[in-house]
Amino acid sequence: MISVALPKGRLGNKVFDIFAKIGYDCDEMHSDSRQLVFTSEENGISYFLVKPSDVSIYVEHGAADIGIVGKDILLEYEPDVYELLDLGIGKCRMCVAGKNDFSDNPDVALRVATKFVNIAKTYYKSINRNIEIIKLNGSIELAPILDLSDVIVDIVETGTTLKENNLGVLTEILPISARLIANKASYKFKTEEINKIVTKFSEELKK
């Protein structure tokens, strides 16, 4: 039995559809129940849906053998897991964004508002820019508008929210997509089953 942590929401639904297609369907997932864990004994798999940022925690601590998680979460929390496959879906970009008329003053510390403290710190360290981090948990775009920060570091999908608020992408830090991760100990004990899922997933994504 392989246990899978899926992120709640659009990405989780999309990934489950792929799992179903490659032979890991689960009838319980189609029912409208309030169950938290969905199991298919027949296909040797069980799923549970968790907050996207928690997927890597469930996998790292062995509550799930494998999971689907965005690269942003992996870079931010650096969990000790195997990253076995880039699914190439759930694509977006980690960007520095700010007011359209923003101009950087290198003589003072740049105020950066973000949820992704680790990613922001690593990026600005790589370009030797002195910064001051303002950790926010949501509505990051508000920060430069209210002059709480000079720029933000956040995920950009289409850029529509930024545009509507007279903000724009200043720099793209890195592309983000969903990854299939595995717990290191689970991978030792369930090598064959996990490799089989990775191979089938990879073949399905190429179609």
Add this chain to the structure above:
Amino acid sequence: MSGNLSFLYNDEITVLKLRKLYEDKGFKKFRMSKFESYDFYAKNKDFLVGNRIITFTDLNGKLMALKPDVTLSIIKNADNSAERQKLYYTENVYRESKDIHEFKEISQVGLEVLGDIDLFQTVEIITLAVKSLHELDENAILEISHMGYTEGLLDCLTNDPHLRSELHKLFKEKNSHDLIKLAESHSLPKSPVNTAVDVMTCKNSNDEAIENALSNALNSRMQDAVNEIREIFELLKKSGLDKHIRIDFSVTDDPGYYNGILMHGYVHAIPRDVLSGGRYDSLTAKMGKDKTNAMGFAIYFDALDRKLHTRNKTGTDAIVVYNENSDINTLADFCNKLDSDGISYTAVKAIPENCGDSKVYCIESTDVKEVVL
């Protein structure tokens, strides 16, 4: 090792079993002080797990540290010679916990062999690692790999230390997709990249892993690594321990310290490795002991707490309840009889809420009555 020792917790019993395992192979117990000079650890910080060390100033004004590691102290105390020393330890170390962002006291059991380490000695250490894991879980797996293989592969890819370190990280994650992207962006040669991607996927059998690694070997460093693992694996087959071994040539570690065999042990229901070690001549050389080879492993009991910190017996065999009306001579005689019969007991003044499996006796005046709850 049960019977009279049934009051021991399973982790305590396991430590005793491990000590016997090591003593039976001629290992001597290494005892060390809880403190070392901070300077000693500061010089070897990269070797330590985590950067934080608990420090304090001693009465002479010298900055001291609560030991975060045992291996470094063992090497420090060893002679710079090829004469073989076989040591084991059961010690507590003090490290930063990544999860709770606080210091943790971690119980460690491990062994180190210093001096001349030949093939037979290497197999003995690996055998002891497998047998140690068996004391924790009979289906445990010991993953073995060789630094020479990944380092040889990296030699074919780049000499740039920064890029090598990025590639190391990707090896550790088994992240072939980002490795391909990184290789493309730096125009690294294709053949070693394909080898890297191929060895990252765990093979279904160890023989297959060895054959695959050998056919992919691109230089003598990689070939030598595979041949050493093959020799070890063939010798392990003789003792039937090969079925507990998983060979994975993509597993790597810090080349500044490790230079040969690497070991990681896994047991069921524990999400991370509980045993780790390997051959670390680079570390002994770094510490000025260039004639001393070294290999060893440590088992981390903090990860095993939930699995092992249990015991079959939860209380005493009997509970003796007495009060102001109990005859003191009757009480003393009854307790002496329990002692002479080898029955453990606790004497209390009221019946506890939870008596577990213990028999309860009440001393009423000069009578002893067993109470059935």
